[in-house]
Amino acid sequence: MAIELKMPALSPTMEEGTLARWLVKEGDTVSAGDVLAEIETDKATMEFESIDEGTVGKILVPEGSEGVKVGTVIAVLAAEGEDVASAAAPAPAAAETPAEEQKSSESEAPKGKAPSGTEKLAATAKPVSDPDVPPGTNMVRLTVREALRDAMAEEMRRDERVFVMGEEVAEYQGAYKVTQGLLEEFGPKRVIDTPITEYGFAGIGTGAAMGGLRPIVEFMTFNFAMQAIDHIVNSAAKTNYMSGGQMRCPVVFRGPNGAASRVAAQHSQNFGPWYASVPGLIVIAPYDASDAKGLLKAAIRSEDPVVFLENELVYGRSFEVAQLDDHVLPIGKARIVREGSDVTIVSYSIGVGLALEAAETLAGEGIDAEVVDLRTLRPLDRETILASLAKTNRLVIAEEGWPTCSIASEVMAICMEDGFDHLDAPVLRVCNEDVPLPYAANLEHLALIDAGRIAEAARKVCYRN
Amino acid sequence: MARAARSNAAKTKRNSSEDAAASSGNFELRSLQERFEKNRRYKAEPELLLHLYEQMLLIRRFEEKAGQLYGLGLIGGFCHLYIGQEAVAVGLQSALQEGKDSVITGYRDHGHMLAYGIDPKIIMAELTGRQAGISKGKGGSMHMFSTEHAFYGGHGIVGAQVPLGAGLAFAHKYRDDGGICLAYFGDGAANQGQVYETFNMASLWNLPIVFAIENNQYAMGTSVKRSSAEIEFYRRGTAFRIPGMDVNGMDVLEVRQAAEVAFAHVREGNGPVLMELNTYRYRGHSMSDPAKYRTREEVQNVREHSDPIEGAKADLLKLGVDEEKLKDIDKRIKAQVAEAADFAETSPEPSPDELYTDVLVGSY
Numbered sequence: 001m002a003i004e005l006k007m008p009a010l011s012p013t014m015e016e017g018t019l020a021r022w023l024v025k026e027g028d029t030v031s032a033g034d035v036l037a038e039i040e041t042d043k044a045t046m047e048f049e050s051i052d053e054g055t056v057g058k059i060l061v062p063e064g065s066e067g068v069k070v071g072t073v074i075a076v077l078a079a080e081g082e083d084v085a086s087a088a089a090p091a092p093a094a095a096e097t098p099a100e101e102q103k104s105s106e107s108e109a110p111k112g113k114a115p116s117g118t119e120k121l122a123a124t125a126k127p128v129s130d131p132d133v134p135p136g137t138n139m140v141r142l143t144v145r146e147a148l149r150d151a152m153a154e155e156m157r158r159d160e161r162v163f164v165m166g167e168e169v170a171e172y173q174g175a176y177k178v179t180q181g182l183l184e185e186f187g188p189k190r191v192i193d194t195p196i197t198e199y200g201f202a203g204i205g206t207g208a209a210m211g212g213l214r215p216i217v218e219f220m221t222f223n224f225a226m227q228a229i230d231h232i233v234n235s236a237a238k239t240n241y242m243s244g245g246q247m248r249c250p251v252v253f254r255g256p257n258g259a260a261s262r263v264a265a266q267h268s269q270n271f272g273p274w275y276a277s278v279p280g281l282i283v284i285a286p287y288d289a290s291d292a293k294g295l296l297k298a299a300i301r302s303e304d305p306v307v308f309l310e311n312e313l314v315y316g317r318s319f320e321v322a323q324l325d326d327h328v329l330p331i332g333k334a335r336i337v338r339e340g341s342d343v344t345i346v347s348y349s350i351g352v353g354l355a356l357e358a359a360e361t362l363a364g365e366g367i368d369a370e371v372v373d374l375r376t377l378r379p380l381d382r383e384t385i386l387a388s389l390a391k392t393n394r395l396v397i398a399e400e401g402w403p404t405c406s407i408a409s410e411v412m413a414i415c416m417e418d419g420f421d422h423l424d425a426p427v428l429r430v431c432n433e434d435v436p437l438p439y440a441a442n443l444e445h446l447a448l449i450d451a452g453r454i455a456e457a458a459r460k461v462c463y464r465n
Numbered sequence: 466m467a468r469a470a471r472s473n474a475a476k477t478k479r480n481s482s483e484d485a486a487a488s489s490g491n492f493e494l495r496s497l498q499e500r501f502e503k504n505r506r507y508k509a510e511p512e513l514l515l516h517l518y519e520q521m522l523l524i525r526r527f528e529e530k531a532g533q534l535y536g537l538g539l540i541g542g543f544c545h546l547y548i549g550q551e552a553v554a555v556g557l558q559s560a561l562q563e564g565k566d567s568v569i570t571g572y573r574d575h576g577h578m579l580a581y582g583i584d585p586k587i588i589m590a591e592l593t594g595r596q597a598g599i600s601k602g603k604g605g606s607m608h609m610f611s612t613e614h615a616f617y618g619g620h621g622i623v624g625a626q627v628p629l630g631a632g633l634a635f636a637h638k639y640r641d642d643g644g645i646c647l648a649y650f651g652d653g654a655a656n657q658g659q660v661y662e663t664f665n666m667a668s669l670w671n672l673p674i675v676f677a678i679e680n681n682q683y684a685m686g687t688s689v690k691r692s693s694a695e696i697e698f699y700r701r702g703t704a705f706r707i708p709g710m711d712v713n714g715m716d717v718l719e720v721r722q723a724a725e726v727a728f729a730h731v732r733e734g735n736g737p738v739l740m741e742l743n744t745y746r747y748r749g750h751s752m753s754d755p756a757k758y759r760t761r762e763e764v765q766n767v768r769e770h771s772d773p774i775e776g777a778k779a780d781l782l783k784l785g786v787d788e789e790k791l792k793d794i795d796k797r798i799k800a801q802v803a804e805a806a807d808f809a810e811t812s813p814e815p816s817p818d819e820l821y822t823d824v825l826v827g828s829y
Contacts, residue, residue, distance in 0.1 A: 008536030011753030012543065032529075033747070033768060035761070044755035051529045070538055163639070189639070195669070200628050200662025207632015210617055211567065213639060215632075234622050235629060242608040244601030245823035247617070279824050303826035332829030379829050 003052050003077040007061070009070045010039060010046045017041045018066045019074060028056045030077070037063070037074070054079045130294075130329055138323040145315040147289035148178050148254075151296035152216060154326075156186055159214060162300055163190040165205055166218030166255075175220045176256060176315055202228030202253070206235045206305075209251035214300060219255035222271045222309065229274075236305035237280030252299045254308035257285070258350060258400050259448060261313065265436035270401030272348070275307040276377040276410070282331055283378040285309040287352035289319035291375055294329030302331065309377075311350045334381035336388065340370035343458045344388040346411055347398040348374040355398050357451035362458055369458055377407055385411060386419050393424040394461040398454045403431035425461040430454050494700070497708045497738060500726050505713075507722040511784045517559060517717050518777045519794050521551035524576040525774055526802045527585055528748075531575065531592055535752045539810060540592045544606045547576030549747035552773035553679050554580040556720025557647060557742075560728055565642065567615040569630040570649040572607035574619045577649065581614045585801060589809035597812040601819055615644075624657030626650060627676070631663045634674035634737075645673040645731045653684025655698055664705040664737070671736040675727050676702070678739065679714065681746040686758040699741035707739045714742030715771040718780070745771070 007017065018040040024030060031053040039048050057076035061068055068074065142150070156162045163186075168175045170183040170193040183191040194201040198219065205217035219225040225232065232253055239247045259268040275283045282304050286292045292310070299306040321327070337352060338359050347355040352373045359369040372388050374381065389395050395415055397408040408429035415427045433447040509517070528546040535544050547554070550573075558568065558580045570577050578588055583599070591598030592606055599609050609619040617633060620626040630648025637644040654660060655678050667674050678698045682689055689696045699709030708730070712723040720742060727738040745767045749756050756764075778791060 006537060009538050009752075010536075012541060014753075033765070041753075043753065044757070046753075046755045047761075051533055070536075195662075195665060197662035197665065199659045200631075200666055203625065203628025203659060203663065204632040204635055204666060207569075207617075207629035208635045208639070209632070210629065211633040211636030213636050230622060230625065231628070235620070235625055239608075239610075239618070240826060241823045242600055242604040243610040243612075243618070243823075244599070244603055245826075246600070246612045247610050248826060282825070282829065330829070331827075376829070 002057060003054060003079060004073045005036065005050075005075040005077055007068045007070050007072045007074050008039070008048060010041045011043055014041045014070060016067050016069045019061050019063055019068050020045060022059060022063045024056050026056050026059055030054065030056060050077070052077060052079070129333060130335065133322045133324070139320045140323050141318045142289045142293075142321045143316055143318050144289045144292045144310070145176070145178055145180075147293035147319075147321055148296055148310065149180055149182065151293045151300070152179070153182060153185065155297055155300040156182070156190060159300075161212065161214040162216065163192065163213065164216045164218060165192040165194055165201060167194055167196055167220045169193060169218050174218075176312060178310075178315070179218065198224050198227040199231065202231040203235065205251055205253075206231045206249060209236070209249045209305070210239070210247055214250055216252045216254060216300065219253065221260075221267060221312070222255055222257040223267050223269055225253065225255070225271070232275070232281070232305070232307065233278050237278050240304075241280055248303055249305045250303050252296075252302075252306045252308055254296070254299075255310060256312040256315070257309035258311050259313075259432075259437055259444075262439060262441065262444060264439040268437040270349075270399070270432075272309055272377050272399075272401060273406045273410075275309075276380070276407060277405075278378075280305070281378060282306040282376070283309065284331065284376050285349040286375055287314065287337075287349055287373055289317075290321045290327070291329060291335070291373070293321060294327045295331065295375060297326075297328045298331050301328070306331075309349065314350055314353070317353075332376045332379045332381060334372050334374045334376070334384040336370060336384070337373045338369070338371040340368040340392065342368045342392055343394040343396065343462055344370045344372060344385075344392045345396050345398055345454060345458060346372045346374060346385060346388075348377065348407065349400065351398040351400050351449065354400075354449060354451045355454055358398075358454035358458060361451065361455045365459075365464070367458060367462055367464060374407070380407075380410065380414070382414050382418065385414060386422075389415060389419045390422045393422055394458075395419075395423075395427045396430060396454065396457045396461060397427070398430045398449060398457075399432075400449055401432055402434055403429055404434060406431060425463065428457040428461055430457045494703050494708055497726050497730055498699070498710050501710055501712075501723050505722055506716070506718045507725065509718055509721070511781065511786050513559075514718070514777060514781055514784065515786065515790075515794070517555050517721075518774065518781060518791075519798065520555045520559075520580055521717065521774050521777060522794065523585065523798050523801065524548075524551045524555070524579050526798050527579060527589070527805065528575060530802045530806050531589070532748065532752065534589075534593065534806060534809070540606070541594065542605055543572070544592065544752045545573040545750065546746075546748045546752075547573055549767070549773075550679060550681055550714065550744045551576060552717040552720050552777075553677070553714045553742045553744050554649075556714075556717040557677060557724045559721055560724035561647060562644070564615075565644040567617055567633045567637070567644060567646045568649075569617040569626045569633060569646065570619065571623065571626055571651060571654060572619070572621050573651070574607065574609055578609060578611065578616060578619075581611070581616050583611050583614060583616070585805040586808040589805040590812050593809040593812070594814065595809060595812035596815045596819070597808070601823075602815040603819065603823070624650060624654040624659050627654065627657070627660045628663045630676075631667045631672055631674055634667065634672040635670070637673050638671075643732070645675060645728060647675045647677060649677045649679055651684065652678060652680040652682065652689050652693065652698060653687075655701060656684075656693060661705070664702055664707055664739075667737045668702075668705040668707050671734065673731050673734070674737045675731055676707070676737060676739045678741045679744055680741055681744050683746065683750065683758065685750040686754070688758065697741070699739055702737070702739035707737050709739045709741065712740055712742050714744035715767075715773045715776065717773055717777055
């Protein structure tokens, strides 16, 4: 059987090229690795090597030919013991088929608005809400810090595969004391101090999850996770998809996020929108202790990689938490933390406290505000946002973070796309100023959102200013 | 997992206290190399060598076919061929314990999968982006996995597989399952910062991992001399007290012998080993490599004098294996690869619904 030598594709984008020079002539014997010709692509001149051994039969495309399409038969190679003359020229058209096949199948791909996989999954999932707390359940006051610690401890008792690693999580008891007492109960095998090498230990945690464990990777703050973001995005989030569903990566990356107090620009940033833009990640950013506990437990049990964003300024705040054997809350579900009928204020994390404060002020002015805590940033609970908008017809988003390409922008897009008919006023966003966070107390104060600005935006959409 | 847990059998024999061991400077970077140099080549029965030969030949023919299919436009994007480096994956993986150990590598991954006995049909079908591919056509050349074979990829970011591999080793140790992780990376990846973060933690925590640097002399088009201050890569673990081994990666029996020494050391709980496998890639970095950074003579010289498959063939003939038998193997492999290519060309593309599957595992 004669071997057809076809014009090779020598780069991902090459469609045609110039056959610059033949380095063999008809009748030459060649072996694997011999250079047959030089071909000019759009990028470079490349040598075209023989893969087989044999004798060069007919050369069908002379040197100097430009615009030779990939797949065109350029020469024929007669195999060992074969008559060179019988290696006749085949129909070159046959080579065109694969490329065309690919084009036609491309055109079958769905067009128009393509929902993300997560949205689609969320849409097909049955609606869930927080489980009812049985009447008479004892309520205890816990700080967010304690609630997070309790969540980790309970899950570590429940599942041997769960462990915590990070900087100062063990002997120091946590840089922010979130892992306090865990070393004592679970020992150094499961509560692991790491060197200050975020990229490395985020990768090790991710690999351990791929290997079947349930790591909780603590970042001292998410500012330092930027050194590790490659593993969060490229290794943890994408591998399940790239492996056709074979590779699970049930890891939780957690730690404080957003502005703390007077630590300036490099230590004060909200990464919620960054991670929430990545398909394959779950992103949770709770406000109160009950949500922190219930959602962290759910995150640890999730089969998917979770980015769990806490807030340093909220760690010490106390909230009521139901004393249940197993307090687990649904991921992907917002919560109405204050019911109202005049205007909706959507927020998450520390912004929820400010939104509630604004709602109190507004109540004194006769404006009845509803406050929605998103709790999960990906997948975003569109239904709850839109249902609240349908009820109040006015919406403000309060976000402790930059305005550009933010969760606020995303919520505005949702309202435009699917809630337009319900809007009685343009949606407004209340975000931090679009500057790196300054150190000086007065400037920092000016840069961050506060309850006053949220109330002002609410008045504006109610046309009450 | 704190420092107190760190133990090194060799050291504790000589020192009563760990602190004394750490400060006495008796760390033996070359201890494994010395053991290896006493006997550099594995004494393989003809049957085993035949098996290794067949595996290397399968990789060679498979990769040549992949190169052809790329030329025909049936394989897209990046496609990094393993031609020339076959002895490394075949020699190392032949010494692993199946069902116990794990493997992870970078984007030049076809050969490692074939050396693990994964069906060439589903690998080739992944290269052509078909539903029957090992990643349902969603990963492509650089992103292939087989959890069934404890092959954890197939990673496209240079160096990322190193900490991920340490994570797999961490899981072996955590579960105390007796397994080790073999993490491959190239001379290019060996300059990434995360590699050294991982060396530090792997050594500190005594993780059961073998770091295998496949030094094919070029990081894309940059030769090791132009990119690396220390080109003896086996020394790169010294600062982390990781013993190194300098291995001829063009000789499958030498690779196998080195693996025996390294794997035993790691399996006995002595912490990581760093192996440098000196090898050579015949083809370009990827398919679109114009190869202007080296001479044809250099490539031909390696092909003619150090080819791992020709070397194994000569050994087999010396052992008295019939040449006809080798021809039969050659024919069988050609047929197997042709079948894989046919399968990969004729299998259907993924259904449009697959666009949305496997983004998340759970429903939220």
